[in-house]
Amino acid sequence: MNPAPESQEAAPAAPREIPKGAPVLEIRELRKSLGGKEVLKGVNLTVRQGEALVVIGGSGCGKSVLLKHILGLFKPDSGSIHIEGEDITQMHERDLFGIRQRFGMLFQGAALFDSMTVADNVSFALDEHSKKSPAEKLEIVRKKLAIVGLPGVENKYPAELSGGMKKRVALARAIAADPHFLLYDEPTTGLDPIMSDVINELIVKLKTSLRVTSIIVTHDMASARKVADRMAMLDEGVIIYHDTPENTFASDNDIVRRFVEGKASMEQMKEIWGESAGKAQESENTRRRRRPPPPAQ
Amino acid sequence: MTGALPGVAAITSILRTAGGVFTLLMETVRAALGKWPRRRVLVEQFYLIGFRSTPVVLTTGLFTGMVLAVQSFNQFRRVNIVSMVGAVVSVSMVKELGPVLTGLMLAGRVGASITAEIGTMSVTEQVDALRALATSPIRWLVLPRVAAAVLLTPILTLMADVVGIAGGTLICVGFLKVEWHFHYINMLDWLKVWDVGVGCAKSSVFGLLIALTAAYKGLNTEPGAAGVGKAATEAVVTSCILILTSDFFLTVMFAAMKPDWIR
Numbered sequence: 396m397n398p399a400p401e402s403q404e405a406a407p408a409a410p411r412e413i414p415k416g417a418p419v420l421e422i423r424e425l426r427k428s429l430g431g432k433e434v435l436k437g438v439n440l441t442v443r444q445g446e447a448l449v450v451i452g453g454s455g456c457g458k459s460v461l462l463k464h465i466l467g468l469f470k471p472d473s474g475s476i477h478i479e480g481e482d483i484t485q486m487h488e489r490d491l492f493g494i495r496q497r498f499g500m501l502f503q504g505a506a507l508f509d510s511m512t513v514a515d516n517v518s519f520a521l522d523e524h525s526k527k528s529p530a531e532k533l534e535i536v537r538k539k540l541a542i543v544g545l546p547g548v549e550n551k552y553p554a555e556l557s558g559g560m561k562k563r564v565a566l567a568r569a570i571a572a573d574p575h576f577l578l579y580d581e582p583t584t585g586l587d588p589i590m591s592d593v594i595n596e597l598i599v600k601l602k603t604s605l606r607v608t609s610i611i612v613t614h615d616m617a618s619a620r621k622v623a624d625r626m627a628m629l630d631e632g633v634i635i636y637h638d639t640p641e642n643t644f645a646s647d648n649d650i651v652r653r654f655v656e657g658k659a660s661m662e663q664m665k666e667i668w669g670e671s672a673g674k675a676q677e678s679e680n681t682r683r684r685r686r687p688p689p690p691a692q
Numbered sequence: 693m694t695g696a697l698p699g700v701a702a703i704t705s706i707l708r709t710a711g712g713v714f715t716l717l718m719e720t721v722r723a724a725l726g727k728w729p730r731r732r733v734l735v736e737q738f739y740l741i742g743f744r745s746t747p748v749v750l751t752t753g754l755f756t757g758m759v760l761a762v763q764s765f766n767q768f769r770r771v772n773i774v775s776m777v778g779a780v781v782s783v784s785m786v787k788e789l790g791p792v793l794t795g796l797m798l799a800g801r802v803g804a805s806i807t808a809e810i811g812t813m814s815v816t817e818q819v820d821a822l823r824a825l826a827t828s829p830i831r832w833l834v835l836p837r838v839a840a841a842v843l844l845t846p847i848l849t850l851m852a853d854v855v856g857i858a859g860g861t862l863i864c865v866g867f868l869k870v871e872w873h874f875h876y877i878n879m880l881d882w883l884k885v886w887d888v889g890v891g892c893a894k895s896s897v898f899g900l901l902i903a904l905t906a907a908y909k910g911l912n913t914e915p916g917a918a919g920v921g922k923a924a925t926e927a928v929v930t931s932c933i934l935i936l937t938s939d940f941f942l943t944v945m946f947a948a949m950k951p952d953w954i955r
Contacts, residue, residue, distance in 0.1 A: 466824055488828075495826040506821035509813075520825050522730065568825075 413479070415445040419608055420465065420576070425474035427460060434460050436632030437474070447602050447609040449619040449640075451654060452629035458612040459503070459580050461629065465610065466498055466578065467491040479575070496524060499569030499607075503581040505561035507553040513540070513564050514549035520572040539567040542604075543597055559590035566597060570605060577601060579611040583618045595621040616655055620644065628654065709930060713901075713908050716830070720838050720904070723831040737836040741802050741903075742844035749848045750855050752797050756789050757781055757856030761863040765870075774864075775874035779882035781860030782853075786883060786891045790853040792939055795898030798845060799931035803906040806837050807927035810910025811920040819911065829911065838903040845899030846892035853891065890946045897942060901934045 413419055420442035427435040434457040442448050452458050463469045464476060467483050475482050483494055507516050517536045521527055527535070533549075540546055543563040553561055562582065569577060579598065583591035595618050602609050602622075613619055619626060620640055627637035628651050636643070636651050644655050653660060659667075728734070764777045810833055813819050822829050857879070864870040909927040913919045 463820070468820055468823055492826040492828070495824060498824065500821070500824045502817045502821055502824075504816055506817040508818055508821070519827075523825065523827050 413444045415443075417444045418442070419444045419479050420610075421475075421477040422461075422465075423475045423477075425461070425464060425476065426472045427457075427464065427469060428472055429460065434632055435464075435471070435474075438629070438632070438634055440627060440634055440637075442608060442610060444608055445602075445606055446624040447598070447611060447622050449611045449613060449623035449626045450629055451614055451616075451619055451626060453654070454614065456629050457632055458629055462500075462578050462580050462610065462612050465576075466495060466500060496520070496572065497575040498578060499572070499574035499576070500578040501562065501565050501569050501580065501582055503584055505553070505558075505565040507561055507565055507568070509553055511552075512549065513545075513551050513553070513556075516553070516564060517549075517567045517571050519568060524572065535571060536567075539571050540564070542570070542601075543567045544593070559586050559593065562586065562590075562594055563597070566594075566601075570601060570607075573605070574607060577605075577607045577609045579609065579613070581613055581615075582611060583613065583615045588617075591615065591618060592621075594618075598622045614654075616644075616657065709905075709908065712912065713904050716834065716904055716908050716911075717900075719830045720834050723828060723835045724839075726831065729832055729836055733832070734836050734839065737840040738844065740805070741798075741837065741840040742848065745798055745801055745844075745848055746851065748797050748801055749794050749852050752793050753785070753790065753852030753854075753856040754859040756793055756852075757785055757859035758863050760784060760789070760856070761860035761868070765864065765868050774868070774870050776878055777864050777868075777870060778857075778861060778875040778879040781864075782857045782879045782883045783887060785853045785856040785860070786887045788939075788943075790849045790856060791891045791895040791898060792935060794845065794849045794852045794895060795902065795935040795939075796932055798841070798848070798899065799902050799928055799935060802841065803902045803927045803931045804924045806903060806906035807910040807913075807924045808920055810907055811913035811923045814911060814913045815915050815919060834903075834907040834911075837907060838900060841899035841903035842896050843899075845895045845902075849891060849895035850888075853888075886950060893946075894939065894942050897938060898935050901938060902931045905931045905934060 418441050420440075422438055422440040425435050425438040426433065438457075438461060440448075440450075440461075450458050450461065460469060464471055465478075467486065467488075471484055475484050477483075478494055478497070481494065483491060486494065507513075508519070511519075514533070514536050515522075517539055518532045521532045521535060525532075536549060537546065540548065543566050545560060545563050545567070548556070548560070548564070553564070556564065577598075582594050582598065586594065598609065598611065599622055601607060609622070611618070611622055623640045623643075625637060626640050626643040627634050628643075629635075630650055636646065636648055638646070643651060646652055646655070652658075760781050761777055764780045765774055768774050768777055768780075810819070813833070819829050819833070822832055861875065861879075864875055865872050906927045909923040909930070913923040
């Protein structure tokens, strides 16, 4: 009777031996069609040890699909994904469990297990993959909840938490087993600006204190500016641009510039306002953007 | 041509579901050979599927036995063999009505609940979260439910059989004034241990079909609240059809194993 690999003690390859800046995740010519539509059309991307890469792109452009490929939750139609040197696209689901133990993921809707308490959610990976005693696990749960600024909520259920608290508990769950990589799927979506900033600060804190490699998928530009070491833009199923945040926000690339400025294209304006009114509204929007803010009272 | 297309689509859908359920069965068996989920998860499912289904199963069994007694009494009175009513009630309950009606009630109560729960977990990315945490959803979600359904459906069926026979006896002896002694003797004479075993085996298969179908529909739920509702409905309907059709084939199979079983 062979125990499934998932039942084994987490023993992923030590990431700390990989020098900072070395490539740890390489995606080559990744293609995927869903429901008859090609969502990813040959994505190429390299992520380096210890960096925070922010992937930006419009809604439905395939950012979350890309993230789920990295975790092996989706099988690509073609292409390769090398994680710390291992091609996961050729792996069986059972072998992927070992790879996934190197990852922590924050889902867009937190995806906490409704029927479990916060403590059970956070200690899930420890319960499943470690041989720690209940006291040790409780200690880790308390420590991780303290890191995300939520001490004392161990016995609450997800339904009793606000949206921001759920995200922070999900973050505590993601870091419970000390992963090598942290994946964030729209970490600030649905949160108020202050709670969004709390999450951004946590992302920065975890990157520096845990020395994890982070991949953040978002279309929140304030979040991207705060957490990114590097930014990549996914458009029409391919990475069309990648650079530092400073260069990205000053980019001459029309698609990137419109995205980071949150500006609709002329075609979209015409669809909404009509042919002539579209141009007038575009001028008005440009004038508003240039208007200086009112003085503080 | 237009009339044939929905039929083709329905057959394709049934075949796809059958294939998916069979694949899920294989994966569940493989998961059962490895590490089982924590005891707490198993106990919870045994409680939800077994204990919480007891009232509805007992009510179904009781009233089925009583109705069967009244109907049989009316027929048997014409040929003066009312003392045989107890035998008819007990054999019918144990061989057919107990397993099938318990299965149908569980398909409605447990099947819909399993599909809705796993389906909601699917659409809220909790199933993806399980996989992201390096845990198999088959082992964590499907295996405990299948184990509980396979082991507890026969027990629930036996309980339905007992209260059904008791209800029939109450009607016969208490209200229709059938002689207790003959009622009891005939019941014992006609009811065999083999019948009880066959009833239990059939209900175990029904439990397996209910849990697997419900879990399959839950794991393949379409996004949104409407998707969960549709999956739950499909799970109940498919389970009921599977119970009724498999009952026929199981009956034939057991009859072939023991030819004198069909008397």
